[in-house]
Amino acid sequence: MPARATWTGPYPSAVAKPKPKSAVKPVAKTKSASKSVAKPKLASNAALGIDVGGTGIKAALVDVTTGALLTKRHRVNTPQPSTPDAVAQTVRHLVSLVEAEGRLPTNTPVGVGLPGPIKDGRLMLAANIDKKWIGANAEEVFGKALGRRVFAINDADAAGLAEIRVGAGRKQPGTVLMLTIGTGIGSGLFVDGKLVPDTEMGHLEFKGRDAETRLSGVARERRSLRWRAWANEFSQFLARVEMYFWPDLIILGGGVSKELDKYGKWLKSRAPIVPAQYLNTSGIIGAAMYAADRARGVDPA
Ligand code: BGC
Numbered sequence: 001m002p003a004r005a006t007w008t009g010p011y012p013s014a015v016a017k018p019k020p021k022s023a024v025k026p027v028a029k030t031k032s033a034s035k036s037v038a039k040p041k042l043a044s045n046a047a048l049g050i051d052v053g054g055t056g057i058k059a060a061l062v063d064v065t066t067g068a069l070l071t072k073r074h075r076v077n078t079p080q081p082s083t084p085d086a087v088a089q090t091v092r093h094l095v096s097l098v099e100a101e102g103r104l105p106t107n108t109p110v111g112v113g114l115p116g117p118i119k120d121g122r123l124m125l126a127a128n129i130d131k132k133w134i135g136a137n138a139e140e141v142f143g144k145a146l147g148r149r150v151f152a153i154n155d156a157d158a159a160g161l162a163e164i165r166v167g168a169g170r171k172q173p174g175t176v177l178m179l180t181i182g183t184g185i186g187s188g189l190f191v192d193g194k195l196v197p198d199t200e201m202g203h204l205e206f207k208g209r210d211a212e213t214r215l216s217g218v219a220r221e222r223r224s225l226r227w228r229a230w231a232n233e234f235s236q237f238l239a240r241v242e243m244y245f246w247p248d249l250i251i252l253g254g255g256v257s258k259e260l261d262k263y264g265k266w267l268k269s270r271a272p273i274v275p276a277q278y279l280n281t282s283g284i285i286g287a288a289m290y291a292a293d294r295a296r297g298v299d300p301a
Contacts, residue, residue: 113155115127215237253276
């Protein structure tokens with residue numbers, strides 16, 4: 001393993017400073033959020049899912065029992081710089097597009113998947129989104145912009161939740177690892193269907209760097225790697241991950257999962273690898289499922 005000095009990962013500058021316990025406010029107490037929808041009564045199984053990525057932001061209304069989209073999947077580019085204010089305004093616009101389809105009662109749970117670990121609604125690390133997000137309370141930022149109660153979850157955790165419940169990981173016992181490969185590399189770890197949140201495997205050290213800076217979809221293009229070369233390196237990363245977590249199934253999601261036919265034959269792993277059933281839409285579906293759970297007082301973690 002390379003010496004620690006060669007490490008170029010996000011620590012410590014890109015990481016939120018730990019907050020003293022007493023300073024962490026319960027999420028539900030944010031003024032704007034709690035005022036608008038105190039305890040939503042769910043009239044249906046519909047929830048709004050929003051997936052904030054480094055490149056695009058997507059949203060749709062979702063039937064959380066089946067994972068079916070109840071509206072079109074709307075997408076806009078992530079604003080640059082992707083500050084909390086700019087992203088919140090873009091999300092507001094996206095939600096207005098969903099609303100324009102006429103199916104968004106005020107008590108609809110709203111879930112947002114974000115590219116970073118989230119503690120008490122706050123983003124703790126921001127590798128693929130503006131650094132102003134570090135320490136920002138995402139649930140409050142979006143709650144204010146939308147005038148609705150919003151629940152925030154890591155984007156890969158959200159994608160994994162969808163796949164575990166209605167997709168490629170359905171009924172799979174043991175340890176299931178969802179890896180999303182896009183602008184970054186995200187991970188969602190599930191043990192017997194239960195989420196172990198915020199695992200952040202894309203930041204494991206790989207050849208002296210953050211793994212995602214060498215192996216994400218964006219990194220593959222930046223490095224002009226052909227699929228075979230990328231798959232060989234990605235297999236080495238998988239070997240490392242498998243050595244630590246011993247998954248029984250690996251689900252690949254994110255933009256790169258759509259192209260599994262181009263590189264699947266070169267991937268090597270102990271556990272079987274399957275593509276996400278909902279490909280790049282799992283993040284929206286899982287964010288909606290998470291919101292529906294939290295609105296009912298359930299936490300999937
Ligand atoms: C973030 C993760 C996220 C992944 C994919 C990484 O840079 O730290 O939280 O899941 O990108 O968006």
